[in-house]
Amino acid sequence: MNRKMAQLLALAALFGIGLLGPWLAPSYISQFAQLWLFIVLALSWDIMGGQTGYNSFGNIIFFGIGMYVSAVAQVGLVWPVAEYTAAKGGGTEFVFNADQIHAGLALGIPLGGLVAMLAAIVLGALLLGMRGHYFAIATLGLAVATAELAAGWDYIGAGSGMVTPTLPGDMNGPVLFYYLSLGLAIVTILVFAWVYSTRFRLAINAIRDDEDKAEALGHHTTRNKMTAWAISALFTGMAGAIYGNLSGFIDPHDIAFNAEIGVWMILMAILGGKGTLWGPIIGAIVFFISKELFWTYLLGWQRVALGLLIVIIVVFFPEGIMGWVRERWPHLFAPPHLDDEEDDETPAGADEDKEAAHA
């Protein structure tokens, strides 16, 4: 009861800060939009890397796919895509009005997520027979290959990239994308909170703890892994769709399949605490703020500082912030039975337990 209340309060606070954000710090609105998207990326990575125990170094693929699919859909609703990309930057003739922008986003964001999800299912069928490290390495290779493919495909602008639809002058882009990011983050948190309240979490945690045993129990382990990765890809793809619009320009290497962001999503989950709901959220916030501070105040040394931060994370917080807090203040994480109803109905003869205590 208490823990549920605390979670709801934390969520309400997050949502409140999110809604008020643009008024509190109007000049940082794009950064905060990015933060919401990073929370989505960290949470999405964690369902596979933290909860299922399959470290994917390739989730950036879904980010890029979502971004490109959305941009193509947004443009394609109004203009022929090939000519648009050939004009490099959209030129002056390819203009969009507000309705076209709204329709494009309403189509592009979900479509980006869905196509990314399909990609996860196809890739999952190919890769999820592999265990542990082999899977990690295979996804790493795929991420590199996908970026090269995108950079060689003229339809989406090849190496010179693609410009997302330019908003008409009377639309406030940053505010629009900020609220889209916030909305996506809130939906993602709620969906993951729900998923983790079901037996599906137990099924994927079982894979993390002992996949052979899960199989021996008759679990459809490959199907469950694919489902987890598909959920992961759905939200990563939608985050990519918004991120592309936020940045205004999609470069295959530097934005869409940006290896750095691919690593960051992992770091955020590890920093906050893998395999928990709040870990990746906290990790994303802490990571993003440190990153922004480094880029502002340590320019020139920002990557060194970030590298040091990573080393500190791994050495001092191997279990992440949530894991560290749990170790320090275990009573905050008292076993759930303290507020369960089931405790009232202690079966008769629970004293039999005494023998087991000797085992």
Added chain:
Amino acid sequence: MREKRDWQVQDRPLLEVKNLTKRFGGVVANHNVSLFVERGTIVGLIGPNGSGKTTLFNCIVGQYPIDEGEIWFEGEEISRYRTAHIARMGLMRTFQQTRIFGKMTCVENMLVSMSERRRRLTDLFTPGSRADRARALDLLQFVGLYSKRHHLAGSLSFGQQKLLEFAMALMSEPEMLLLDEPTAGINPTLINGLVDRLRRANAELGITLLVIEHNMRVIMNLAEYIYCLAHGEMLASGPPEEIRNDQRVIDAYLGAT
């Protein structure tokens, strides 16, 4: 027990292994092994270390592909099936080195062990019914781990983990369980309790048991029929009293007593 076996003897055996051979490179781990287990019975499998008992289990549940022979379970030839599929048919094993989900609590271990038979993906996206939780707690109670229900399974002692693994196996409502040394690592006072629970699982829940065991007192008491493997071959089989006095078994395994 005897009467029970007699009326079931007319049925086809629940599990039948015919002329099974399993090689690892040049090593023949199981050679021409045959055995059958009738529904509702408790059968023992004994033999010296390295005689191929665990290999036979691994072959039966589909973990190792077999080289020759047939395995029949409930009238189906299962030797080409995958482990998870065989488990869903109701044939399950426990491990000699216990395997539980260490970072999950005992209750979670139980809930994740629910039978996957006739279940779809969407069934996983529910919190699990009160009835399931109640059964999980009942079974934890049955093996004496109720008070540990919210502890992480990895924090239990080895013996307790064995009991948890047994409870998990029961949770999945199997037709038949292959138990790999259920009493190894469990303290003597608890062994009697465990043997009693194995019997009750057999009598009350109707679960057929095939048990690998090195504790002769346990297996002679528990099983109504015993197979003895040595060097990968079936050395002898028969009721406990016959096995106990079989000269080949004494020479290969039991030693002079």
